[in-house]
Amino acid sequence: MSKMILDQFIDKHDWLQEMCRNMPEDIKLHWKIRNYKIGEQVCEQDMEVTHFYILVTGELAVERQFTDGNAYTLSTMQPGFVVGDIEISLNMHFINRVYAIQQSTVLLIETKIYKNWVMNDPYFLRRINYQLAKKLYVAGQKTISSNFHxxxxxxxxxxxxxxxxxxxxxxxxxxxxxxxxxxxxxxxxxxxxxxxxxxxxxxxxxxxxxxxxxxxxxxxxxxxxxxxxx
CATH class of the missing domain: 1.10.10.10 (Winged helix-like DNA-binding domain superfamily/Winged helix DNA-binding domain)
Structure with a gap:
């Protein structure tokens, strides 16, 4: 994708402009835009993580399949949420399955290029840390609900x-x-x-x-x- 097309896409969303405000120019060449239909899979549980994703429009569901064959929806994601941050940080395969529950558009970039961006953009790193904290908070609330309600x-x-x-x-x-x-x-x-x-x-x-x-x-x-x- 050209820098011009990416800049035009980012300019449509104020929160995305803020997230990417310090993005190095050379990183801009490596992004792709992908659209997902309802029910279409973004990533599969236990699959190797090859890309980092930013949800721009739509809604995604995070689902975990257990050994007994049952699958449970752990959370949903709205625009601004990211996919792959935890797994890339831990050098792990995808922990859960993620799929679209609304028509969705994501930005994605290869894992190795994402790592380079994070290492050279302290502001973006703070945004990712905020996302991690939010995910942990939601998971904690859900654990309390599961155990005590x-x-x-x-x-x-x-x-x-x-x-x-x-x-x-x-x-x-x-x-x-x-x-x-x-x-x-x-x-x-x-x-x-x-x-x-x-x-x-x-x-x-x-x-x-x-x-x-x-x-x-x-x-x-x-x-x-x-x-x-x-």
Missing amino acids: TVRKKILVYFYDFFQSFSSIAQDSYVLVVSREDIAKHLGVSVRSINRVIKDLKDKKIVSVKHKRLIFNEYSRKQISQELAE
């Missing part, structure tokens, strides 16, 4: 977080389009547990189900908020 509370928190994505103004309905398998993967619980909690919520008129849509209303939000506060 009941399955029901995990599911209710998941629904409550969904409500929080809306404005504070009461809504006529909140429609969550997601499969029970995806909820189970995200929370690290069984589909059977998801089914049991949703059935109870249906019986209490807190949720209705249509195809893969979970339909809530303002009563639902208040009831779930109240139970979480107890």
Whole structure:
């Protein structure tokens, strides 16, 4: 990619301009832009790390497959997140699988060139350290949730977080389009547990189900908020 094309691409995103403000000119020649469709894999668990990635648009999921065959979604990534930083620092293969859950665009650069950039750009190194700290914090919060929250509370928190994505103004309905398998993967619980909690919520008129849509209303939000506060 030419420097001009890269500069034009970076200039579209203020946060990316800030991240790359001290990038050496010779490094700019080595970047590539890649687009990923929903479900397309960015990297595979245990695969050799050949590139460092910056997510520019879209959303990625980080998934871990365990020896029992179950796969769980550990986290999601939004624009500004990077992929490969931990593994490159430790000289390891990819720890998890990463794939697109929205149409996504990433910048990628070969590992050896990324290492050279980090060594010669203290500001960028601080940004990477911030990303590492953020990942550790999220992982710590998830560990606390996994160890101390009941399955029901995990599911209710998941629904409550969904409500929080809306404005504070009461809504006529909140429609969550997601499969029970995806909820189970995200929370690290069984589909059977998801089914049991949703059935109870249906019986209490807190949720209705249509195809893969979970339909809530303002009563639902208040009831779930109240139970979480107890």
